Every structure is written in C-alpha cells, then in structure tokens.
Amino acid sequence: MTSRLPPQPGEWIDREQPLDFQFEGVSYQGYTGDVLSSALWANGVHVLGRSFKYHRPRGIYSLANHDANALVSVGSRTNLRADCLPLEAGLQASAVNTLGSASRDYLAIMDRFSRFLPVGFYYKAFHTPRRLFPFYEKQMRKVAGLGKIDPQYREGPTGKQYDFCDLLIVGAGPAGLSAAVDAGERGLRVILVDENPHPGGSFTWQWQRNAEAQERYKKLLDRLHALENIDLRPGTIAGGVYSDYWVALFDQHRLTKLRASAVLIASGCFEQPAVFQNNDAPGIMLGSAAQRLIHRYAVQPFTRGVILGANSDAYRLASDLAANGIDVTALCDLRPEGEPSTAHAQVEATGIPVYRGFTIYQAETRRRGKQLAGVIACPLDRKGEPQPQAGLTLPCDGVAVSVGWAPDGGLLYQAGARFQYKTEVEQFVPNSLPAGLFAAGRVNGIFSWPDQCRDGLRAAREAAVYLGQPGVTELDSVTHQGPSPSHPYPIFSHPGKHNFVDFDEDIHLADFKNAHQEGYDNIELVKRFTTVGMGPSQGKLSNMNAIRILARHNRATIQATGTTTSRPFQHPVPLGHLAGRRFHPLRRTPLDAWHRQAGGQMAHAGSWLRPEYYGPADQRDQSILSEANQVRQTVGLIDVSTLGKLQITGPDAAEFLERIYTGRFHKQPTERLRYGLACDETGTVLEDGVIARLADDHFYVTATSGGSGAFYRELLRWRQIFQLNVQISNLTGQLAAINLAGPESRNVLKDLTSIDVAGDAFPYLGVRRGTVAGVAATLMRVGFVGELGYEIHVPASSALHVWEVLADAGRPFGLKPFGVETQRLLRLEKGHLIVGHDTDALTHPAEADLNWAIAKNKPFFVGSRSLEILQQRPLTRQLVGFRLADADVTPFPKECHLIFDGDTIVGRVTSIARYSTLKHPLGMAFVQPRLASPGSQLHIRTAPGKSVVGEVCSLPFYDPENLRQQ
Amino acid sequence: MPHRLLKFGFSDHHPEPRMFREVSQLKPEYDAVIIGGGGHGLAAAYYLGKDHGISNVAVLEQGYLGGGGTGRNTAIVRSNYLTPEGARFYQASVELFQDLSRELDYNLFYSERGHFTLAHSPASLRTQRWRAEVNQHLGIDSQVVYPDFIQSQIPQIDLTCGGHQPPIHGALFHPPGAIARHDAVAWAYARGADRYGAEIHQQTAVTDIEVRDGAVIGVHTDRGYIKTRKVLSAVAGWTTHITKMVGLTTPLVIYPLQAMVTEPLKPWLNHIVVSASLHVYVSQSSRGELVAGASLDPYELISSRSTLDFAESMSGHLIDLFPCLPQVNVLRQWAGMCDMTPDFSPIMGLTPISGFYLDSGWGTWGFKATPISGKTMAFTLANNRDHDLIKAFNLSRFERCELVGEKGAASVGH
C-alpha cells in the first residue's frame, strides 16, 4: 500500500533515487530526500512509536522536527526523531521503548492501568515499607527511559568550527529570507540558518498553491544566491544564544561557535494541538504536518479526513487537501462565528461541510488504538463546553488540527527578550528586545506571508541601523490584521480522559486539574509536578496549552500565569558535537624523550609529565631505593625543569620580595640564595622556593611546580598594588633545570664548567653564573635532597645537551638519573616539607615548623597581620617526623592515615616511606602539639581495628648537622 | 500494584487535598519568619512545629516553592566529608533522609546508588583516603577502592579517560550515597510544615528587615509589614541581598553552578560518579536521564544564565569517562546560584544581630543538608543558641580566623 502522491511542485524527494530501508525488521522503499517518518507514512505504516508512559501507538504529529513519540534506534544511535532522520539506503530503524515492537507492544497494558496512575502517582506510593522501595524503583527504572545505549559504541572526535558574521538570521521562511536578502544587498555579512534541509519555511508547505507566494519565494532565492556575502546554511540548528551573541550552531557533522554582531530571529511558530479524547491516535496530526507531507514529501496524509480548525489556516488547509484528492468530510471550526475571510467561501465551494462552533469531542480507533476509525464532533455551548449529546459521528482515517500557534521563542528568551501575551493573536509576542536582537515573522505575531516578508524587511533595516549602516530607510512595524490565528482555549474535557496535553510524557487534561487541586498552581510547579514540557520535545507542543489550562484554573490572565524559563538547547544535540575534539594541554620537559628512553616511569604531576623513577614498574621500591642510595653514595641527576622560574628585576626588586615573602632580602648579598616562604592574606602557606640574588636589582626565584603559574599571576597583581618599579618575568618554560646531587657532584662538574666549583669559591647557598658544557647557565648550591648539589638552570633548547654531557661525565662515578619519587624520599629523609603535600589549604607557618623563616620585626609582608593573630593562639597541630621500627608491618601505613589517641583523632600522616637509605621506615605527620616531642608514640590506624606505632623523631632524619650539603 | 494507588482508580474525584493551605492574608505578627521557601526554609518550618511546638510561623517565598537551589541541584545526598564537623553533620542528614519518605508520607525517591569520587592522581587518592579514614572513624560507610573494583561496578567507565586526562588511580567509594527527587523534598516539607501550622506564602518578597537596637523587630514585604522577633534567612544565592538589609557582611560570594540533562535512556548507570579533576558529577535519574553537573563558574554572578563553555567542557569530560556516550543527546542545560564560603563549610546559626539567624553558605552542597539544616536551625531559633552540630559553622569563625577546612580536601589534590 503506498500513499505516495504524483510529483508535487517543489517536492524534496528525488524520485530518481529510490532507497530500500527497514523499520522493525520489515523492508520498505522510499526516496532520497525522505525522512523516516514520511517514507513510513508513504508505505502505509502509521504506528511509528509508542508513548513514554502508557505505550499508546503514535504516528506523525508535527513533522516539524519535534515528533518525540516517533523515536527510533539505528544501530548504536538511539532516541533519533524519525521526522528529521534523513532516509539512507539500507537504514535499519526500530522504535525505542517497546516490549515487542511498535505495532505490538506488550507494555500497552500500561494504558489499562492509567486510572490507577494519576499525576505524580509515584510520589504517593512505593515508599512504605522502606525495604520494598529498591524493588519498586528497579521496576520503574526499567519501564522508564527511552532508548538503550550501546556500551561498545565509540566514535572519533568531532571537529568544531568558529565563525563570525554581522547578522545571524535564524529561520529561512518568508521573513528570514526577506531579511537576509535586504541585509545582504547592503553588504552585511549574513549567516542564514534553517533547521530544515531546504530554505523556504512556510513557502514550502503552506503557500505552495499560491502562485504569487511561489513567485516571491523564487525571486528571494535568486537574489539570495546572487550574493556572496550571504551564507545560507540549511540543516543547521541554532541551539542556543549566549552572552554577547555567542551562538551554538549544530549541523549533522559539528558544532559551529558563531560570534554575531546582531541576531535576527525569524524562527516561526510551533503549530499547537487541540485537546480532545484520543487526540493522540495515529492519523491525527497538525494541519501543517499534513501539508508538509503533501508538499515536501508527496505523501497523502490520509484519504478521508476531518479538519478541526480555529483560524484561516484551517480553511486554506481544507482547500489544499481537497485539491490533492483527499476527501475532507468536515471542517469543524471552534469559533461560533466561523471564518470571516474569503477562504470560507472557497471551502464551501468545494462542498466541504463547515460546522461552526464545533469541536471534535473524541476520536474512535480500531485495532487497539492503532488506526483511526472516525471522530465524534459536537457543538460547543456559549462557554465553549462541548455538548456531546448533540454529537455527530464522522468516519475518517485522518484528522488535521489547525487551531493555533505558539512562538518558537526560545532563542529570543535566552538572548534577553521579554514577551507579552497579546489577545489580538492569542500568542506571546516579544515586546522588549535587547540591543542587537531582532524578531520577525510568525514568532513576532505576523501570519500572512506578505506581512511576514515586510516584517522581515523591517527587522533587517533595524538591524542595519544597529550595525551602523548608512542611509537606511526604516519601515513601520507590521501588525496582524483580522481574526486571531490562535484559539484561546482549544482544550476539551472528557470523562474518559486520554485527552492528552503532553504527548511526550502522556499527561492528560485531568492531570492538570488534579495537580492544581493539590496546590501545584504555579507554572513552574505544574511543570515539575506533572513533568509537562520536560520530555524530549521540551514542551514545544504542550507548554502553551499547559499555560492556558493553568490560567483558567487560577482564574488569571495568561500574561500573569507566565511561562517557564527557556533554556538551551533548541533541539536535543549530541554530547559528541558539544565535546568536539578535546584539547588537554600537557607539559613535557625538554628531557621528556630522554626519560622515556631511559625507562622513566612517567606520571602526571599537575599539568606536567615527570619520571617517578627509572626501571620496570614491578620493581618500583627497589628502583627508588637504588637511585636514592646512588645519590647518597656517589652522584645522581634529576630533571627539575618543572620548577617555577621567575626573574624579578628593577630598583624595587628587593623591596618587592620583602613584601611578598616572610623573610628579609634587602641585605641579601649578591651571589647568595635565601629560602623564601610566601603566605596569602589569611596567613596560609602559599608557596616556597629559593631566592637567588644575582645583582642588586636582579633576583632569580624558584617556585613549586604546581603553584608557580598562579603565584606568578599574584605577583603581578601585588606589583600593581604596591606600585613598585619591578619587572617580573616567568621563565618557567624558557629554562630547564637539572639538579646534580651527591658527594661526587663537584667532581663530575668541575671540568665541565667555567665556574670555580671549589668549596670556598662556590659555597653552599651560593649562586653563580657561567657556562656548563659550553652553555650559559645559572648554578645554585641547594640542599633539598641533603647532599652536595648543584641546580643547573640552562635554556630549554640546550637542556638535552647539558644533561647528556653531565650523564657522560658522571658515568665513571656511577651517576644515575633519579626520579621525582626518589627525590621525595631524599627530601623526606632530610625533613623538608612539600607545600601542598605536607601542608593543606589552611596550614600556617607555625604548624609546619616554619616560623624560623619569618623575619622578626618586619613591618609588613602579605599575610603578616593574619599571622600575628594566628601566632597568638595555641597551636592545634604540628608537623613532625616519625619513624617505624619495621618495614614489614602490615598493613603498612599510607599517607593520610589517621593517628589516634584512644578514640580521638590526634593527627594524620602526610608523607611516608617504607624503604629509606636509613634502613628504617620514616614519615612526617601532623599531630597535636602534646605529641610533638621526640619519643612520643603515634598510633597510626592502618585498617579497621589495626594500628601501627610510630615514634616521633627530631628532624632531619638524615645528617642532622647538615654537613653533607655544605 | 501498591494498594495506595487503588483509591485513585476507584474514586470519581481525585482524592487528594491541597498540599498546604492557601492563606490569602499575612498576619500582622509571627513568632518566626522564615525567608525562603526552598527545602531548607520549609524543613526549618516543619521542625519548628514538630520538635518545638512553634506553629505561628510564616515562610515567605518570593517565587515558587523549591524554585531556587532546591530545584536546580543534581540531587545527590552523601556524608563522606573531610572534617569531623562536616562529616558528623552530613551523616545526621543522611540518617534523616533515609527515613524521610516515611516520615513525611511522600515518596522522595531516595535511592541509594553508591557514590564514587574518582582520583586521577596519587595526590587526589591521598585526599580520598583522608576522607575515608575520617568517615570510617565516625561510622560512615566509606572506603578507598582501586581501579579493578571501579571497573567491576561501572563496566562502561574508561579508566584511562581515553588518554585525554590523567588515568583513574582509585576512588573514594561511599555506598550510602544517594539521589532523591529534589522538588519533592520541598513539597513534602511544605505539606508537613503546613500540618504543624506554618503558613506558606509564595510570591511574597521581603523588601527590608527592621532592626532596632541590634535586634530584629519586623519584616517588610511587598505585601505589607509583619512584626516578628525571629527571622531566619534560608535563601542561598540571595543571602547577600538579605544580609545587606540588616547591615551584616559575610564572606559569602555568589557563583553560578551549571548542570545539564540528557534524554531519558534505559537504566545503565547505577552509581553516582564524581570526578573533581574533570569537574563532573553524573548520575542517572529514575526517569532515565543522565543528570550531570560541573564545578562553579569562573566568576561571581547572581544569575542563572547558561554558558556554552560549560556544555562543551561537561560533554567532553562525560565522554572522557564514558566513551559510549557521544551520540546521546543533551536536552537542556540550566544553572543555580551558590553562596560560597572561603572554607567550603556553611555559615549557620546566630549572628551579631539578635533574632537574625543565618542558614547560608550552602555552595554546592546544600541539598544533601536539607533535613539536618532544617532541624538544627529550628532548634537554634527555638532556643536562641546554636545547635551542637552547627557550632563550628557560626559566622564568627571568620573574624577569629578559625575556618572549618572542607576546602583542605579540595586543595590537597593539586
């Protein structure tokens, strides 16, 4: 059975290219240019899906890209709307959320229980007794949900695109096309998007038999195609409008992020359903859907139909259907006065009976609701209530509903427009638009195509003036003439319910009454309680009627009842498009390749990748210990390029450092290092590092790998606040840093450098500039790992050369490279804390035993006043070292295990090493001050009911006299 | 089918009364006025009546019930906090939540799913261990788990994050972590508060608060003046607006927090999955939607506008974790307003202004505290002293520089 009509002028299908496809396992044929819905309808398939809750059969309703009851899965993709799914050869689609198939869904039994499942039923039951709720919830979750995801599905990254234009126009109907051509001819760069695959909007379905309209359409297209500065993008959804006209455009392939200077919305309206019993039966559809079927896809919507109308669109529809050979049994006009325009006479002339002041009261179906058998129409009384006792039975296999419109105003709302309900059109119309935002056409309450074209021109001119175009002749605004295109209340109660207001969510009229009775009397509460508008079409077919119903219950105006907030996205959009190709900057040091080749176990450290140690992962502990022993015994080499490296110069450099750090720097000799500790304004430890004075007005400062970026930023701010004459340069990326450490380090270095590295010439905490391996370098004598050592800073481009020369020179001494984990062990043995590891976001210096780093009697440094307050208070915790007797104790304590005194938490392990060069496990911990003295026993809880005893030791563990680093 | 639904099927009329009385007039005087008809304010009204017999109470809501943070959060309930003060407080909340559907006779869909906080670095895993240890000590079910366990519980997760992010080293697993129907919590408390005599006035905005000699004496509203000696501010994102009326400064700053929801899918994700490094938390609602939220917006704003940046990064991070999702459609994004504190703990209790009580600083963690904040604030109003569970959260901690460091958890991770 095929309902394909003979070729229609302007049809979107290509009859030269037939396609085979399958739905629910059955093969059909359609054409290139079809969507799945149109192709199925052409094949006589009228049950395209099942409803969410009651599993009622549903067909085409809007054919406007928001038929949320015809959702299908194709392969791994699911929840695809059949009315905008382009037909492809070999397409295999099946309906979502059925038990069986769309045509035989065993869950249709839910419909029988609908009277037991009133609005919000799930709030009223299933929660007692409590133990049964998980069972009920599991069952409910199973029946809820639509499509199934395919856990194996993968896809490559989707690219994104950026674009710019003067004027973005959304909607290529009569208003949008007219606006685009006018703006384009002025030389503006215009992007014109339309969600449909072809431009034209209502030209392509409503005005197909109007020669004048088609002439205008053709001319507009010709003018548009002649302009290179108009970029027409069909098949593109404007998904959301964000601040400063940043617009998300989605097409089949990608997200385009567009910056527009101005935006003109000509998105049109959504035609709205009428509410009567069984108004969801397959075959009942919007008038615009019937016309889209005919004119775009050359598919007969039905053979014998009834029109339910309330505007002139319904009369044009009747003529249109009749002209295409469809038997229109009756036109029921909700309006007692009927249609005043000439359209009425045209309909009467074709012999279609017109019933004024009539509604459809209920639809009759057969084959378990899958096929429409007819409707019962009845007159309305003066209050608009149906009088079913005077009903007529009208046999039919289709109903076209043309009772009104609701603006597609989401983008306008998002961009800051305000709407007002106008009774002239019984529609919300934008009445206040922010600068740069314009609206035209049906969304603006303009309904005839010539008026829409004029309104588009008017808006384009206003946009041109806004964009600073000279010599623009502005046009008067256009207003709607004649009777309202929308009926104020196309909603009819019925004792049998099943008069649906929201098809997505299966909400019928009584649900609103009941929700209101329970006190859900605000539009947002109604939405949240009934879930109206929360389904996949986001209320495109239900929000307006919900507002009308609520207004009536509240005895309020529609304006006062208001609307729910519009949010992106205009249509559902795939996560993959939004995600795009993801950029995750990762920093590698200049020695990265060397580390890998040497077997370095690379690990993320903030944004950096660093080697933790060298060697196989299953020999982690051994490798770290062996590297550490090498440093202690002979010499090791570590890449510390991730250190923050800042240069502070200028006459006020010392003064600046005095204010930033807790220590003193004015009298710091040149060629000397000092430890630097910085706090924030609340006195919390923020950063530490070494400060090298290279000249009176020249300091070189290191900062932690993780914190240096933010620290640099804060330094720039303080510089402005202090108004000091300093320059701050972040050299972190320009320079590499290599630490050569161990008793043999001087011997390794001495022949490679221009600097005299003899102990007296270059003492501990000295800094020198010279060359290393022929490369300009800054050398610092630091003791982080507790051995004689040289931190060598060289340009990043020369780092590999210097490293390799050092490694070669060290080979006779047994030099080994060592990783970050080894460094952590060595510094722990030396009792050095790591900011952010051994401290947390509230640690102040006294707690971390850093008071020695705070200069006495200094008038000011950042955080000094807060520290004054904190220092007066008794300490609540102190950072201490501890040791364990035995490395084999199990479970072995881990960092962040807690320390207990009986049942009270008295501390926390911040660092721990199981194996150390000292032959016993050691760690650092925050403990209550009473436990801070050497010899105190720390009970570390390592598992429920298990604890290990540690003993507090004085720090450092290794070389307490600090002789080795000298 | 539960027998409780039978009455609907066999009754001619919808056999349900209004959830709370419609009161047309404000009274000239109340024993207590609660500003904010969200979960917290309504819960406070409920417990004032239930626990303390104070029924002459008005709840003033400028919009509609539960329209602020209550209706905008991602509805997660958990108690795996870092500080003993925090963990104890939220644990009390979880315990109230677990029995709340029965107590209020309203199915809140309190659904225990199990909550994973993923750690993408050894540092982050350390923080999770810290939380687990504190939790276990307080009797809260919470433990550090490792990749094999995570994969076995959530087969769809990609522990390597597609190589786009640092891989997952482990997680804090908190089996009692739950989700609930957030709106229903407000409605059920409203109904409960009403039954104890509280009046609920929607569409009623507070325009000023009258303070004399350092004490509250009344409240101006857009519907007239009312006398009262006790005012509770429970307005989350509007707290700074209310505190200005009484001349109080606080550390609070307001940041938007954004979220989004996908189309409904058949159940596949049972747990609540959180990744602080990726700024994602996601769960699947009973309706089948994936509900996902992120970290705070990058700058202060008292507005619930959406941004595309959020939707892009959230989508990317969801796909990093769940590579099967690219074709799943996003339906809607939205935002709520969060009143943030410097230490990520709330600000509750008495203030320097006599009779003015704060229930604020709820940041991104307010929903889960709804029952306990209502209960402790009701106690605090009734007795004019801070309930033991909230003593650490008083506003005065800032001038004493004694912060309650839930933020410590966040910072150790970097």
Added chain:
Amino acid sequence: MKILNCPLNGPRPIQEFHYGGEFHPPLDPAELNDADWGQEVHHRHGEPGVKREWWYHTASGTWFIAERDNLKDHVIQTYLYTPECGND
C-alpha cells in the same frame, strides 16, 4: 561567550581572562583590631549591584579593574589600577 574589554588589548573573549575577586582598597593593618582584621580578610561585599573587581588578562599578564553589575553580568567600564582606586 562573553566579551571583556582589556584596557591594554581591547575586547577579548572572557576565556582569556582570570577573575581575581572583589577589589578592596589596600588596608592598613595597624589600624584594625584582630576581629576587624579577620573580617576584612574574609568578608566580602557579595550583594547584588555594581562591583569593582580584579580581572587578569592571561595572555598579556595584565591586571585591571572592571566595574561590573553582578546581577546582569554587564561590564560598565574597565581600567588599570592606580593608587587612586583606593580612594572610595
């Protein structure tokens, strides 16, 4: 995405900027008692309205002040800090 006007680099997308919090004039620690200092350090003026804020243009390392309405997200003006900014 919002556009912010950097006083040195002109209008740039907000992703290039870092928000630095509320601007408050530098305090004289000596003038405040402990409790007042504790408040000054921790408390903010977070109420709705036009605020002076610190913003940082990351690409160029520029700190500046923006006067912004935190309800409407509308930036009234941006300018570089000078000591006069401290005089309310």
